[in-house]
Amino acid sequence: MLLAASGVQAHDGRVYVSGTITDNTCSLSPDSENINVAMGAVSQRQFYRAGDGSAWQPFAIDLQNCGSTASGVTVSFSGAGDSRNTDLLALTAGESDASGIGIALYDQNKTLIPLGQESDVVTLSPGQASAHLQFYARYLADGGTVTPGDANASATFILAYE
Structure with missing residues (x-):
């Protein structure tokens, strides 16, 4: 009786890692770490049908100490999405809270920034020391029955540099 034995071979290899350390980010201004937007x-x-909105409420994210090679930045917002329109930020849920609306977030041109998606690139000039990123928030009817109450929400913003 012959038995065939298969050999197990081991190979050694290497991983080569390469990259560049750049100075292309900015620091968040202390007043932009926690931003409160008063919606009034x-x-x-005011909300007869889906898409009806309230007045635009401005807010800004201020950057400082931008690196010498910073050329652009995008912003994305994350948070709980509205159940009828996931582009919108959901209101906190509770007995005294409003329903039928979400909060829409917009860039400086008042273009909607859907939750989880990056804004258009905001160009930073080489050596620019600071930047003021303008945004807007507003209530937007999501197609559900609008009921009165508290209409609060929170989101996290993420900066991505080029």
């Missing part, structure tokens, strides 16, 4: 009181009658 808005009548539920």
Whole structure:
């Protein structure tokens, strides 16, 4: 009886890692670490159908100490998405909270930034020491029945540099 034995071979290899350390980011200005946007009181009658919105409320993210090779930055927002329109930020849920609306976030040109997607690139000039990134928030009807109540939410923003 002959038995065939298969040999197990081991090979050694290497991983080569290469890259460059750059100076292309900025620091977040202390006043931009926690941003409060006052939406004000808005009548539920302002929201007749999906897509009806409230007034634009401006807010900004300020950057400082930008690196010498910083050329651009994008911003994305993350948070709980509205159940009827996942591009919108969901309101906190509770007994006294409003429903039928979400919060839409927009760039400086008032173009919607869907949750989880990056904004258009904001160009930074080489050696630019600081930058003011302008955004807007507003309530937007999501197609559900709008009921009055507290209309609060929170999101996290993420900066990505080029």
